[in-house]
Amino acid sequence: MVKIAPSLLSADFLHLEKDVKMCCDNADFLHLDIMDGVFVPNISYGFPVVEAISEIATIPMDVHLMIADPGKYISRFAKCGAKMVSFHLEAAGEKTQEVIDLIRYLGMSPGVVINPDLPVSSLYPYLESVDYVLLMSVFAGFGGQKFIEDTYERVRTLKDEIDRRRLDVEIEVDGGVSPSNAPALIKAGASILVAGSSVFKSEDPAATIEAMRQII
Ligand code: DX5
Ligand code: ZN
Secondary structure, three states, X not given: OOEEEEEHHHOOHHHHHHHHHHHHHHOXXXXXXXXEOOOOOOEOOOHHHHHXXXXXXXXXEEEEEEOOOHHHHHHHHHHOOOOEEEEEHXXXXXXXXXXXXXXXXXXXXXXXXXXXXXXXXXHHHHOOOOOEXXXXXXXXXXXXXXXXXXXXXXXHHHHHHHHHOOOOOEEEEEXXXXXXOHHHXXXXXXOEEEEOHHHHOOOOHHHHHHHOOOOO
């Protein structure tokens, strides 16, 4: 069954506890977007917020790092209680394997992310050592962007390669995901869907999460 990871970037920050509890009651992971204003032209939130969320979280925290030099901060996120940590290949460059190994060494699940303009084959060297790969279906940096249609094909290509190597690597998709494109993403091979605005701007967030679990 597909897992849903609501992105708290679109939550109500004045009532964050309410939104975190709603996610814990209805979703599988809490997706936390960390932006540094350097790797992406936006700044989100940092350690104190992640720590506070960890105190009430009853589902795993899925931390998506959109920061330069990600290796530098991995141990801080481990201390904050992250269970899954993903970082951008574009940001880590030749240190990518080192950062994956560090995340694993600290007892968390490593994931590598790419923006829509990198070929999925750039992830192939890391497929044996990650638990999941995250395909951005918008350019990282902002919530509420339009889903890029090419993503279905990218998910299929990646899924074929994962299956060909008989690996147990999950494909997560992030950006513009909603109940209308979820079925095709699941069919293409995605098993974790991140959704920010479609969940939090909807009238009934719990029902929207449920609607994305549709099985083809
Ligand atoms: C964008 C973030 C996403 C974002 C998704 O850079 O990585 O997680 O919050 O938001 P929506 O679902 O609104 O595109
Ligand atoms: Zn994200």
